[in-house]
Amino acid sequence: MTHDRRDTGLGDLALEAALRRVWAAAHGLWGLLATVDHKAIGRRYIATAFGFLILGGLLALAMRWQLSHPEARLLDPDRYNQVFTMHGSNMMFLFAVPVMEAMGVYFVPLMVGTRNIAFPRLNAFSYWVYLAGGLLLWGAFLLEMGPDVGWFAYVPLSGPQYSAGKRADIWAQMITFTEISALAVAVGLVVTVFKQRAPGMTLDRMPLFVWAMLVTAFVVILAMPAVVTASTALILDRLVGTHFFNPAEGGDVLLWQHLFWFFGHPEVYIIFIPAVGMVSTIIATFCRRPVFGYLAMVLALVGIGLLAFGLWVHHMFTTGLPRLGESFFTASSMAIAVPSGLQIFCWLATLWGARPRLAVPMLYVLAFLFTFVLGGMTGVMVASVPLDTQLHDSYFVVAHFHYVLIGGAVFPLLGAIHYWFPKLTGRMMGARPGRWECLLVFAGFNLTFFPMHILGLWGMPRRVYTYQPELPWAGLNLFASLSAVLLAAGFLLFFWNAWRSARHGAPAGENPWGAPTLEWATASPPPPWNFTRIPVVGSASPLWDSMGELTVAEGLRTDRRELLVTSVMDATPEARESSPQDSIWPLLAAIATSVMLVWSIFTPWAVVWGSIPIAVTLIGWFWPRGTPEDES
Amino acid sequence: MRQRVVADLSGLPISGERHSSPSWWGTLAFMLIEGTGFALAIGIYLYLAALAPAWPPVMPPDLAAGTGVTLVLLASLLPNALLSRWTDAQDLRRVRLGLLVMLGFGLVPLLLRILEFGALNLRWDDGAHGSIIWFLLGLHTAHLLSDLVETAVLAALMFTRHADNPRRFGDVRDEVVYWYFVVATWLPIYGCIYWAPRL
Numbered sequence: 001m002t003h004d005r006r007d008t009g010l011g012d013l014a015l016e017a018a019l020r021r022v023w024a025a026a027h028g029l030w031g032l033l034a035t036v037d038h039k040a041i042g043r044r045y046i047a048t049a050f051g052f053l054i055l056g057g058l059l060a061l062a063m064r065w066q067l068s069h070p071e072a073r074l075l076d077p078d079r080y081n082q083v084f085t086m087h088g089s090n091m092m093f094l095f096a097v098p099v100m101e102a103m104g105v106y107f108v109p110l111m112v113g114t115r116n117i118a119f120p121r122l123n124a125f126s127y128w129v130y131l132a133g134g135l136l137l138w139g140a141f142l143l144e145m146g147p148d149v150g151w152f153a154y155v156p157l158s159g160p161q162y163s164a165g166k167r168a169d170i171w172a173q174m175i176t177f178t179e180i181s182a183l184a185v186a187v188g189l190v191v192t193v194f195k196q197r198a199p200g201m202t203l204d205r206m207p208l209f210v211w212a213m214l215v216t217a218f219v220v221i222l223a224m225p226a227v228v229t230a231s232t233a234l235i236l237d238r239l240v241g242t243h244f245f246n247p248a249e250g251g252d253v254l255l256w257q258h259l260f261w262f263f264g265h266p267e268v269y270i271i272f273i274p275a276v277g278m279v280s281t282i283i284a285t286f287c288r289r290p291v292f293g294y295l296a297m298v299l300a301l302v303g304i305g306l307l308a309f310g311l312w313v314h315h316m317f318t319t320g321l322p323r324l325g326e327s328f329f330t331a332s333s334m335a336i337a338v339p340s341g342l343q344i345f346c347w348l349a350t351l352w353g354a355r356p357r358l359a360v361p362m363l364y365v366l367a368f369l370f371t372f373v374l375g376g377m378t379g380v381m382v383a384s385v386p387l388d389t390q391l392h393d394s395y396f397v398v399a400h401f402h403y404v405l406i407g408g409a410v411f412p413l414l415g416a417i418h419y420w421f422p423k424l425t426g427r428m429m430g431a432r433p434g435r436w437e438c439l440l441v442f443a444g445f446n447l448t449f450f451p452m453h454i455l456g457l458w459g460m461p462r463r464v465y466t467y468q469p470e471l472p473w474a475g476l477n478l479f480a481s482l483s484a485v486l487l488a489a490g491f492l493l494f495f496w497n498a499w500r501s502a503r504h505g506a507p508a509g510e511n512p513w514g515a516p517t518l519e520w521a522t523a524s525p526p527p528p529w530n531f532t533r534i535p536v537v538g539s540a541s542p543l544w545d546s547m548g549e550l551t552v553a554e555g556l557r558t559d560r561r562e563l564l565v566t567s568v569m570d571a572t573p574e575a576r577e578s579s580p581q582d583s584i585w586p587l588l589a590a591i592a593t594s595v596m597l598v599w600s601i602f603t604p605w606a607v608v609w610g611s612i613p614i615a616v617t618l619i620g621w622f623w624p625r626g627t628p629e630d631e632s
Numbered sequence: 633m634r635q636r637v638v639a640d641l642s643g644l645p646i647s648g649e650r651h652s653s654p655s656w657w658g659t660l661a662f663m664l665i666e667g668t669g670f671a672l673a674i675g676i677y678l679y680l681a682a683l684a685p686a687w688p689p690v691m692p693p694d695l696a697a698g699t700g701v702t703l704v705l706l707a708s709l710l711p712n713a714l715l716s717r718w719t720d721a722q723d724l725r726r727v728r729l730g731l732l733v734m735l736g737f738g739l740v741p742l743l744l745r746i747l748e749f750g751a752l753n754l755r756w757d758d759g760a761h762g763s764i765i766w767f768l769l770g771l772h773t774a775h776l777l778s779d780l781v782e783t784a785v786l787a788a789l790m791f792t793r794h795a796d797n798p799r800r801f802g803d804v805r806d807e808v809v810y811w812y813f814v815v816a817t818w819l820p821i822y823g824c825i826y827w828a829p830r831l
Binding site for chain 1: 648
């Protein structure tokens with residue numbers, strides 16, 4: 001009787017052999033294309049996102065070269081428009097959001113003690129759709145069809161009247177690709193956190209990073225439909241002659257800005273909240289104490305997630321909205337500094353007297369604290385309408401959001417890569433190059449972007465392809481451009497360090513940092529089934545409180561992919577649920593979806609005919625195969 | 633790390649039902665995403681209506697077809713509830729019947745929908761008003777259509793050897809919940825398109 005095979009009483013070796021039979025991916029290309037292992041998908045996502053970071057960084061260097069002296073001729077105005085649009089769109093939609101979700105894809109299932117993410121096939125599908133969206137955008141750029149309307153593609157510039165050709169459509173459809181993928185991941189993360197936590201991991205024992213990813217997933221779910229709606233309406237205006245954004249026919253250009261920023265502002269927090277979770281994780285481990293004020297931290301995360309939806313109009317202060325509205329959004333913009341500040345104080349309280357170990361991840365956290373606080377303070381400044389009116393569309397704003405996004409999210413991300421590198425590769429990331437890289441990135445960043453505050457105050461507008469020698473901007477621009485080389489050198493060292501360490505780094509072992517959370521209770525990198533036996537949790541820091549002994553549960557089947565479903569609040573076991581086998585159908589569905597989306601840039605009939613192959617692939621995906629996973 | 637076994641899970645069921653089932657939660661999450669989309673579309677309608685000097689700029693749509701869709705959708709709630717009950721009882725014969733009936737209730741509104749587009753008295757490119765009412769109707773039609781395909785596949789599945797399985801009844805239950813969602817999202821859209829211009 002095959003369905004009687006359980007792990008009960010099996011020795012470790014026999015159990016691992018049995019689990020390998022059902023969980024391991026097939027060898028070769030087929031296995032690579034069909035795998036639904038959250039770790040394989042997560043690693044792939046992270047590597048692809050960092051690939052896009054390099055491409056976006058090269059565009060940034062091209063812009064810095066162009067701006068390093070007046071009247072430069074490296075990029076002509078048209079190319080410059082494409083370059084800054086590509087840089088922003090690429091960094092936001094192809095790097096920042098995907099990489100943060102990817103960290104969740106890899107680490108959330110490990111941190112909650114389960115064997116795979118919920119809906120693993122949807123997760124695999126999301127990666128392929130994301131990759132296709134990235135290839136669409138960059139392929140178009142190489143064909144001189146790169147979007148040139150800015151990363152927020154304001155109408156009427158991006159509308160049919162002022163943007164002939166397909167450039168704006170490429171941008172709008174890239175949005176569809178990346179949002180489908182982000183939403184799919186968000187659904188998987190929410191259900192993993194709600195239903196697949198290890199027994200005993202009540203909500204108040206959940207790691208702060210998991211809380212952060214849960215809040216992020218909800219923000220994704222509530223924010224992304226706005227930009228999908230907006231970009232669909234834009235494509236309709238451009239393709240079939242609707243008039244959503246055409247004032248001559250009863251439409252409205254500000255409608256675009258409302259819809260875009262109702263997504264666009266939460267987008268910043270979609271990037272920032274996971275980073276906050278990473279910072280809390282790293283600080284706790286290197287201070288060897290739980291983060292001060294767990295409840296306050298969780299409430300701050302939830303508070304930021306909620307307030308994120310009440311600030312979008314502060315991007316529109318110069319559009320002539322009613323005064324009362326502006327006052328409301330000034331107040332709400334300043335209000336979000338309260339939960340953000342609360343977190344900073346909780347981290348400081350954790351650091352206080354803790355004598356933290358200054359390993360590389362911790363150095364990045366210190367770089368984050370300094371830089372993010374600066375970015376936060378300029379944020380409070382531009383929340384005020386009179387100042388914003390003065391500084392809108394200037395380099396001050398460019399400096400502000402790079403401080404928040406790079407200081408607030410990329411620094412913690414780089415620290416998190418160092419921190420979790422052992423779980424990703426099984427090896428430690430080099431500490432000595434790590435310290436140099438952190439120093440270079442931190443110094444290079446501040447030297448590049450701090451002068452931009454001053455340039456903005458001196459009146460330099462953003463998105464200009466050059467400036468005249470009479471203007472007083474040349475010196476600081478040259479300084480920023482030279483500093484950008486330093487920043488790029490830091491990133492280069494980071495990538496070299498990661499590349500080399502993945503091959504020759506010191507083997508890490510299960511828990512090299514002495515960390516408290518469950519991802520460190522299994523091998524580095526974890527086997528395809530993550531945990532040989534599902535852990536049972538009795539505290540918020542299970543590995544610190546367990547005295548070197550992990551409490552586990554047994555009784556799961558070994559003849560099918562099986563994991564545990566627990567209750568939402570208390571994580572009491574409810575069922576042993578199966579987890580889907582590997583499948584090629586998610587890839588086929590992603591190909592069908594991509595064909596339909598790209599085709600629909602050119603004709604609305606693509607939606608009709610292109611939907612048929614999508615339906616076929618979805619039926620192939622969901623049709624039961626009579627495997628043990630289908631038993632119930 | 634040393635391990636100590638403290639719990640035996642072998643007595644648990646080998647698949648979760650309702651709120652123990654991940655797919656039940658997944659359905660809810662997708663309803664939240666799509667519900668946000670519907671809310672935004674209605675928001676756009678109200679925003680454009682508030683800006684327009686006169687709303688609607690032309691005569692309101694004819695009521696017959698849209699009201700017909702509404703009545704059919706409301707009538708479908710009864711067989712949907714029965715299907716839900718038969719699913720709970722895992723009564724395969726009745727579930728098959730219920731799915732076939734629901735297939736009909738999915739098809740009729742789609743046929744009426746063809747008339748509905750004609751009764752709007754506007755094309756999608758007749759100003760922003762035309763654009764948004766076509767958008768609202770199109771968004772809901774996409775849901776009707778995808779639900780029809782889903783119901784058809786599920787009905788076909790229930791006539792195969794894979795049918796007699798609690799997991800399949802769970803799939804039908806998710807489909808029942810989703811149909812409630814498709815009906816519920818129609819009512820505010822019906823109000824916007826047909827009754828808001830008559831207020």
